[in-house]
Amino acid sequence: MMFMIGQGERVLVVGPPEPRHCPRCDEVTGFEPQLRYKFAEFDLLFGMVYAKRYQLACPQCQHGWVLDTRTMERTLGGVPIPFRLQFGLAIGLALAAAIAVAAWRFNA
Numbered sequence: 174m175m176f177m178i179g180q181g182e183r184v185l186v187v188g189p190p191e192p193r194h195c196p197r198c199d200e201v202t203g204f205e206p207q208l209r210y211k212f213a214e215f216d217l218l219f220g221m222v223y224a225k226r227y228q229l230a231c232p233q234c235q236h237g238w239v240l241d242t243r244t245m246e247r248t249l250g251g252v253p254i255p256f257r258l259q260f261g262l263a264i265g266l267a268l269a270a271a272i273a274v275a276a277w278r279f280n281a
């Protein structure tokens with residue numbers, strides 16, 4: 174049994190700002206490399222991440238570019254998302270399967 178208790182969106186800054194000219198602000202601003210993702214939480218343990226993307230964004234207007242996920246994760250040496258959100262759904266499904274198998278064995 175899983176109950177969805179929340180969902181949200183997070184933006185993590187994953188590196189030092191790069192000065193770039195922002196066409197929308199029409200000035201040079203410190204563009205931040207960011208990881209933006211949406212997540213759903215089912216309880217305190219299980220979660221799910223979706224719509225994950227890396228981007229270089231203007232801190233003033235959020236205008237920016239999408240960065241290549243594989244390149245970014247190689248540079249960062251991993252995915253900076255909490256373990257329970259990143260793999261929570263898989264853990265939850267594995268637990269549910271284990272319980273289902275146990276129940277099936279019990280009945281047989």
Ligand SMILES: [Zn+2]
Pocket residue numbers: 195196197198199202231232233234235236
């Ligand atoms: Zn801007």
